[in-house]
Amino acid sequence: MKxxxxxxxxxxxxxxxxxxxxxxxxxxxxxxxxxxVLLPKFLGILVFDQANEGAQEAHAELxxxxxxxxxxxxxxxxxxxxxxxxxxxxxxxxxxxxxxxxAGDQIVPSAKAAQAAGxxxxxxxxxIPSGEGEDVFVAQVDFGSIGEVMADMALSILGxxxxxxxxxxxxxxxxxxxxxxxxxxVLAADAKYSGIELVDTVYGDDQSEVSYxxxxxLVDKYPDLGLIMSPTTVGIxxxxxxxxxxxxxxxxxxxxxxxxxxxxxxxxxxxxxxxALWDFRDLxxxxxxxxxxxxxxxxxxxxxxxxxxxxxxxxTIEEDPGRxxxxxxxxxxxxxxxxxxxxxxxx
Amino acid sequence: MGHLFSRISPQTLRILALVFxxxxxxxxxxxxxxxxxxxxxxxxxSSSVAIMALIATGQTLVILTRNIDLSIGxxxxxxxxxxxxxxxxxxxxxxxxxxxxxMVVGAAFGAVNGILVAxxxxxAIIVTLATMALFRSALVEFxxxxxxxxxxxxxxxxxxxxxxxxxxxxxxxxxxxAAALVVVLxxxxxxxxxxxxxxxxxxxSNPEAAEMAGINAKATVFAAFVFAGALAGLAGFMFLARFGxxxxxxxxxxxxxxxxxxxxxxxNIFGGSGTVIGAFIGAILVDLIDTSLVRWELVSEFxxxxxxxxxxxxxxxxxxxxxxxxxxxxANREKKLARAAINAQNRSxxxxxxxxxxxxxx
Numbered sequence: 182m183k184x185x186x187x188x189x190x191x192x193x194x195x196x197x198x199x200x201x202x203x204x205x206x207x208x209x210x211x212x213x214x215x216x217x218v219l220l221p222k223f224l225g226i227l228v229f230d231q232a233n234e235g236a237q238e239a240h241a242e243l244x245x246x247x248x249x250x251x252x253x254x255x256x257x258x259x260x261x262x263x264x265x266x267x268x269x270x271x272x273x274x275x276x277x278x279x280x281x282x283x284a285g286d287q288i289v290p291s292a293k294a295a296q297a298a299g300x301x302x303x304x305x306x307x308x309i310p311s312g313e314g315e316d317v318f319v320a321q322v323d324f325g326s327i328g329e330v331m332a333d334m335a336l337s338i339l340g341x342x343x344x345x346x347x348x349x350x351x352x353x354x355x356x357x358x359x360x361x362x363x364x365x366x367v368l369a370a371d372a373k374y375s376g377i378e379l380v381d382t383v384y385g386d387d388q389s390e391v392s393y394x395x396x397x398x399l400v401d402k403y404p405d406l407g408l409i410m411s412p413t414t415v416g417i418x419x420x421x422x423x424x425x426x427x428x429x430x431x432x433x434x435x436x437x438x439x440x441x442x443x444x445x446x447x448x449x450x451x452x453x454x455x456x457a458l459w460d461f462r463d464l465x466x467x468x469x470x471x472x473x474x475x476x477x478x479x480x481x482x483x484x485x486x487x488x489x490x491x492x493x494x495x496x497t498i499e500e501d502p503g504r505x506x507x508x509x510x511x512x513x514x515x516x517x518x519x520x521x522x523x524x525x526x527x528x
Numbered sequence: 529m530g531h532l533f534s535r536i537s538p539q540t541l542r543i544l545a546l547v548f549x550x551x552x553x554x555x556x557x558x559x560x561x562x563x564x565x566x567x568x569x570x571x572x573x574s575s576s577v578a579i580m581a582l583i584a585t586g587q588t589l590v591i592l593t594r595n596i597d598l599s600i601g602x603x604x605x606x607x608x609x610x611x612x613x614x615x616x617x618x619x620x621x622x623x624x625x626x627x628x629x630x631m632v633v634g635a636a637f638g639a640v641n642g643i644l645v646a647x648x649x650x651x652a653i654i655v656t657l658a659t660m661a662l663f664r665s666a667l668v669e670f671x672x673x674x675x676x677x678x679x680x681x682x683x684x685x686x687x688x689x690x691x692x693x694x695x696x697x698x699x700x701x702x703x704x705x706a707a708a709l710v711v712v713l714x715x716x717x718x719x720x721x722x723x724x725x726x727x728x729x730x731x732x733s734n735p736e737a738a739e740m741a742g743i744n745a746k747a748t749v750f751a752a753f754v755f756a757g758a759l760a761g762l763a764g765f766m767f768l769a770r771f772g773x774x775x776x777x778x779x780x781x782x783x784x785x786x787x788x789x790x791x792x793x794x795x796n797i798f799g800g801s802g803t804v805i806g807a808f809i810g811a812i813l814v815d816l817i818d819t820s821l822v823r824w825e826l827v828s829e830f831x832x833x834x835x836x837x838x839x840x841x842x843x844x845x846x847x848x849x850x851x852x853x854x855x856x857x858x859a860n861r862e863k864k865l866a867r868a869a870i871n872a873q874n875r876s877x878x879x880x881x882x883x884x885x886x887x888x889x890x
Binding site: 225386395426 | 673767773
């Protein structure tokens with residue numbers, strides 16, 4: 182066993198050493214003309230708008246004379262709308278589509294058609310589950326580490342022992358499902374989490390009212406529930422409000438992934454003592470650099486390729502551990518917010 | 529018993545049948561879900577149904593006139609957001625003004641539907657299917673990808689829906705529910721007793737006849753959409769107060785829920801008959817089933833929608849069968865009474881004939 186571990190470390194060192202020696206970071210040339218599309222799950226959600234700000238920043242920095250379009254479906258039409266925009270982008274001859282996928286594998290045929298027409302498909306935030314029709318996925322954080330961060334927050338909030346339920350977005354959201362799977366794995370793997378009992382997973386559809394009602398139903402269903410873990414910005418907020426409205430904050434805490442500006446009051450009053458997130462502006466920025474490099478042919482998209490993404494530094498394309506055979510670029514890291522740092526981040 | 533039975537109007541009979549179905553569903557879930565029957569359940573359902581009750585009331589007005597409003601969820605979403613941004617920009621604004629603003633914005637959207645349906649003569653299902661998307665896109669534009677959060681709202685607004693007015697043990701009568709109940713009752717009695725409001729029924733049961741009788745059918749349909757819009761606006765205000773966090777998906781899917789509530793509540797989808805109280809009980813039914821299913825161990829997340837659909841179908845069927853039974857029973861009884869009357873007539877023709885003549889002449 183020890184030998185195996187040593188071997189692993191040695192080979193890992195070799196890989197990283199050879200990677201470093203072989204490829205210096207490619208620095209992308211600006212000024213090339215390429216039209217690109219940034220396609221969020223749907224319009225009107227703050228985090229996607231922040232991603233757009235980041236992409237626009239990179240667009241200006243790289244002096245791309247082409248157009249960067251921020252288009253998305255309306256909320257009630259997310260899946261069909263994404264497929265339609267993907268199809269249209271291919272016929273328009275867009276250089277790249279940057280997709281936060283909300284359509285599961287249903288997007289694959291249109292994404293493949295777009296690739297055949299010469300359009301690069303770079304996913305961000307939420308990948309294509311099978312990896313088909315996708316050139317590379319820009320991952321905000323390591324999906325495995327999301328499980329770890331959530332498990333650790335649960336551990337500290339519950340004080341080592343108690344019941345926890347998950348309130349997710351939609352049952353089709355690839356990122357949500359991957360994170361929940363990772364959380365379950367982490368909980369099962371380490372003995373320090375053995376006191377935490379995961380009792381249920383419900384879906385709030387990323388709508389305030391559905392999430393709010395689901396949170397209350399969870400409390401009614403499990404009288405001993407200690408924590409609602411919601412890995413979605415809408416769900417965590419609605420659950421916190423529901424617990425506050427019904428005076429349940431002493432009994433049931435809320436945690437998960439949330440925006441500091443939206444969670445400020447709940448963190449300060451103790452309803453949601455800890456939550457986490459990454460920077461969506463950075464995610465949009467990095468995604469743009471990746472897509473630009475690939476659409477202009479400066480990046481080949483091979484595993485091991487390293488490039489410089491402006492102010493954010495160097496990134497390497499690697500195999501996605503969660504989706505064998507697919508490629509990803511890992512952004513990272515997480516920020517965990519508590520009453521100590523939430524105020525500064527909210528403003 | 530029979531005497532009382534024949535004096536109850538079919539509308540009341542329908543409401544009684546609905547109450548019976550409601551009780552049956554509560555009984556069923558109380559055998560399935562632990563800790564089910566208590567004040568907490570009442571508080572949950574009453575607070576959450578307050579919003580849908582208003583929307584179902586508006587939807588009922590439109591359906592009565594043989595139309596449908598599929599844009600009502602988008603109107604709720606837009607007014608919730610618009611009202612939220614107004615109050616966060618002017619935190620000192622008076623409450624009645626804010627409510628008025630929400631209703632006027634909603635009524636304006638309703639007027640767009642009303643003009644297109646009543647005066648341009650485009651079928652309501654087409655018009656409101658289009659405006660559902662249009663109003664939602666208007667919200668996406670208007671919101672500029674921002675969302676409203678409860679921290680931007682004044683305390684009175686956030687506290688309003690959960691303020692406890694009366695308390696019996698665990699049972700709480702909260703302000704949000706009380707307000708919705710008052711509106712529902714007002715509209716119900718207006719429809720039942722107020723002469724101009726009877727036009728909705730007249731136009732819905734027979735537009736040509738209504739027109740002949742001197743009723744302006746176009747204006748009536750237009751008014752139905754405007755009132756529905758105003759009620760949706762009010763619901764938007766309540767939505768804002770209750771949830772505080774408003775994104776562009778606010779009110780998504782409410783149009784179908786409100787149609788389900790109205791139809792469950794015995795509002796005839798072909799217009800002309802139904803009551804607001806019925807739609808209100810329908811809204812309670814939908815909410816109750818939805819909430820209870822989440823707590824029911826037997827139903828997984830993925831089959832819940834299907835079970836909800838099936839239960840709605842069963843409720844409507846049970847209600848329809850029950851109604852037919854009751855009406856049949858009554859018709860039989862009336863037939864018997866009529867036969868008895870005819871028999872009596874045959875026995876003493878000289879007494880009853882002049883009386884009959886007198887009846888027809890008045």
